[in-house]
Amino acid sequence: MDSEWVIDAQGLEKSYGSGTSRFDALKGVSVQIAPGETVAIVGKSGSGKSTLMHLLALLDEPDKGSLQVAGTDAKSLSKRAVNELRNKEFGFVFQQFFLTPNRSVLDNVILPLKIAGIGVKERRGRGMEVLEQLELADKAGNKATTLSGGQKQRVVIGRALVNAPRVIFADEPTGNLDTATGAVVEDILFELNRSQGITLVIVTHDEELAARCDRQIFIRDGLVVSHAGPTHTGAHALHTPEALTTAGGAA
Amino acid sequence: MRAKDLVTTAISNTFRSKLRTTLTVLAIFVGAFTLTLTNAVGAGVSQYVDAQVGALGSPDVFIITQASDATTAGDGPVTYDPKSSASVSSQQGPPGTTTKALTDSDLTKIGETAGIVSVDPVRAVQPDYIEYGTGSQYEFSINATSAVTTADLTAGAQLDGGASDAQLVLPDTFVTPLGFASADDAVGASVSIGITDILGAKHTVQATIVGVSLESLLAAGAGANDALIAELADAQSGGIATAVTSYGVAVAHFDTTLSADAVTALKADLATQNYTARTIADQLGAVQTVINGIVGVLNAFAVIALIAAAFGIINTLLMSVQERTREIGLMKAMGMSSGKVYTLFSLEAVVIGFLGSAIGAGVAIGLGSALSAVLSQGLLSGLPGLNILLFEPASVAFVILLVMAIAFLSGTLPAQRAAKQNPIESLRYE
Structure with missing residues (x-):
């Protein structure tokens, strides 16, 4: 069943504004994300990489093109179903932490469970489990604002992880961290992929982070310009955009 | 969530x-x-x-007066008619107006109106003082309509309208000056009420205190039952029976089973006969x-x-x-x-x-x-x-x-x- 849980995007187009201020963020992008793989979406700021991630994560709807999640057309899903999908199957890590200040670390981590309507006891249990996994159990009662940057990002990962998602979408997960703490956070993410088979979709302009992923999708001006991977050979084979669909499908 | x-x-x-x-x-x-x-x-x-x-009266009571003759001002003097022209002072009406008195024939007419159970004239009595035993005498007044009211009692019982003995409900401010230890102490005591008749002679009337009431804002004075009022009125008239043949106000009891609409209709009925009938609720409305x-x-x-x-x-x-x-x-x-x-x-x-x-x-x-x-x-x-x-x-x-x-x-x-x-x-x- 897991092998069928593919995010399949075909010809995605998205633009903002209208008239002279119209900005085409995506001009026809096709991407497939297979279960258990790690994919980097790489590009400069304004290239449309974040927009692509938002569309893949069902945070936004494309103007044109189709998006299938686990074989179901996203358009056919009700608002409620989309909310539930994001809540249960997706985890989010953003460049900025978006932690609720003056709330405990545990409260921050269990927010998705609270939204899901899970009871207090189970919430606490799951939250503490995740915090232990991230070696933050001793900070559970601390206020989120008292943590260091690396600790905060670990809390954010905990929050993304607490619902046991299939896919974690990370938008510049190390953008706000120094190299050393950034590396720790990266290690945690890739370890989650290895041990729990969680699919990683990482948006980044950091080439080194991108290189650690199985596959890289390079975006420029709203188009996929090249595609590299898989990385098990260590070599970054370059593919043309046309080859992307087949490569994605094979992964 | x-x-x-x-x-x-x-x-x-x-x-x-x-x-x-x-x-x-x-x-x-x-x-x-x-x-x-x-x-x-x-x-x-x-x-x-x-x-x-409650202090002013029970709900099944009309206070009835002659409708004031508003047209007289423009129409000039009205010809005197000894049967109907009895007039009382402006005491009973609003300041500046004169209320025509009710005569015995008026009372009969009101009593015969369908829906009215009984009608009684309100007889105003002006006692001079109240005295308990041989203590000091205090100025004293009696609320003429007290026979139909429900007093706000602190001790004792309400007046018994049908009783033949003279009963009094004493305002609580009189309790201590008259020499009673408490309101309860006053209940059952017999007091003397002094009154001067129209010829200037002094009389005293004995009454039993049956209750003590809080002083009321709208109905001042002590309460007296029909027996006491009659006794005082007789003393006041000095034995001249013809002295009181007209009354400012009459109290009529109407059928308690009447609906609110029927009461309104009854009021209208009385109004066509030139009487103003007002319930306590109307007065307080x-x-x-x-x-x-x-x-x-x-x-x-x-x-x-x-x-x-x-x-x-x-x-x-x-x-x-x-x-x-x-x-x-x-x-x-x-x-x-x-x-x-x-x-x-x-x-x-x-x-x-x-x-x-x-x-x-x-x-x-x-x-x-x-x-x-x-x-x-x-x-x-x-x-x-x-x-x-x-x-x-x-x-x-x-x-x-x-x-x-x-x-x-x-x-x-x-x-x-x-x-x-x-x-x-x-x-x-x-």
């Missing part, structure tokens, strides 16, 4: 910006405090007036209307304060939505529905409203009760039985609910704004 989680989250969010919440709560506090107090004044005064209504009007105006001021506070809530929540844009975006990204976001912010408004109104009502009750106690000893001691601030649980609960409803309405705009937020826009980095 579960309902319980929504409520607890809303409550804890309310306390995130303590100063801002406190200030908004203060604004609501002022409105709720005022509204609770004005309601309490209304309730207190209404209760007092209701007690006074004017007073009640004035009181309700004053309380209404006070309430309106309180509501204005609440409306001002409502803008405070809107402002506070709009700021809160602005500040928490990213948090809202994050929650929506994590699958929280717009409806739940809306509910969350509405609940925050309701929590603010509840805080303000509960504290406002609580402080109003505390301060008001203290104030009421002080006033009834001091400024308002002349109005015994008046509890100027009466806090009724239902009206306090109503105020709290009303404020919460206003808060909810104020919360709709910010909550809508929060619910409409696009998670992408909210999370976009700048």
Whole structure:
């Protein structure tokens, strides 16, 4: 069943504004994300990489093109179903932490469970489990604002992880961290992929982070310009955009 | 999100910006405090007036007078007719008007009107003093309509209209001066009432105190039953039976089974015969209307304060939505529905409203009760039985609910704004 849980995007187009201020963020992008793989979406700021991630994560709807999640057309899903999908199957890590200040670390981590309507006891249990996994159990009662940057990002990962998602979408997960703490956070993410088979979709302009992923999708001006991977050979084979669909499908 | 989680989250969010919440709560506090107090004044005064209504008479009674002849002013003098032209002084009517007297033939006519059970003239008696044993004599008056009233008793029983012995209900201010140890002590005692007849001779009449009443605002003087009134009237007339053949006012009992409409019809019926019939409720209706009007105006001021506070809530929540844009975006990204976001912010408004109104009502009750106690000893001691601030649980609960409803309405705009937020826009980095 897991092998069928593919995010399949075909010809995605998205633009903002209208008239002279119209900005085409995506001009026809096709991407497939297979279960258990790690994919980097790489590009400069304004290239449309974040927009692509938002569309893949069902945070936004494309103007044109189709998006299938686990074989179901996203358009056919009700608002409620989309909310539930994001809540249960997706985890989010953003460049900025978006932690609720003056709330405990545990409260921050269990927010998705609270939204899901899970009871207090189970919430606490799951939250503490995740915090232990991230070696933050001793900070559970601390206020989120008292943590260091690396600790905060670990809390954010905990929050993304607490619902046991299939896919974690990370938008510049190390953008706000120094190299050393950034590396720790990266290690945690890739370890989650290895041990729990969680699919990683990482948006980044950091080439080194991108290189650690199985596959890289390079975006420029709203188009996929090249595609590299898989990385098990260590070599970054370059593919043309046309080859992307087949490569994605094979992964 | 579960309902319980929504409520607890809303409550804890309310306390995130303590100063801002406190200030908004203060604004609501002022409105709720005022509204609770004005309601309490209304309730207190209404209760007092209701007690006074009882003092004035029973519900199945008309106070009947001749309709005042308003046309005389323009039509010149009216020809004298010894049968109908008996006139009494302006005592019975409003100041500046003259009320024509009721004669025995009028009473017969009224008594024959369908629906009237009995009609009795009100005989005014003017006693000089009251005395107990050999103690001091005190000036004294008797309420002419007391036979049909229900006194606000502190001891003893109501007058027995049918009794043949002379009965008296004594105002409680007379208890101590007359030499009684307490109100209960006075009940059953026999007192002498002094009265001067029309020829100037002094007489005394004995009466038994059956009850002690609180002094009433609207019906002054002691209460006397028919037997005592008759005895005093006889003494006052000095044995000249023809002296009283006209009366300012008559009291008519009507059929208690009549509906409100039938009573109105009966009044109209009497009006066509040129009699003005008013029930006690009619007489007090004017007073009640004035009181309700004053309380209404006070309430309106309180509501204005609440409306001002409502803008405070809107402002506070709009700021809160602005500040928490990213948090809202994050929650929506994590699958929280717009409806739940809306509910969350509405609940925050309701929590603010509840805080303000509960504290406002609580402080109003505390301060008001203290104030009421002080006033009834001091400024308002002349109005015994008046509890100027009466806090009724239902009206306090109503105020709290009303404020919460206003808060909810104020919360709709910010909550809508929060619910409409696009998670992408909210999370976009700048």
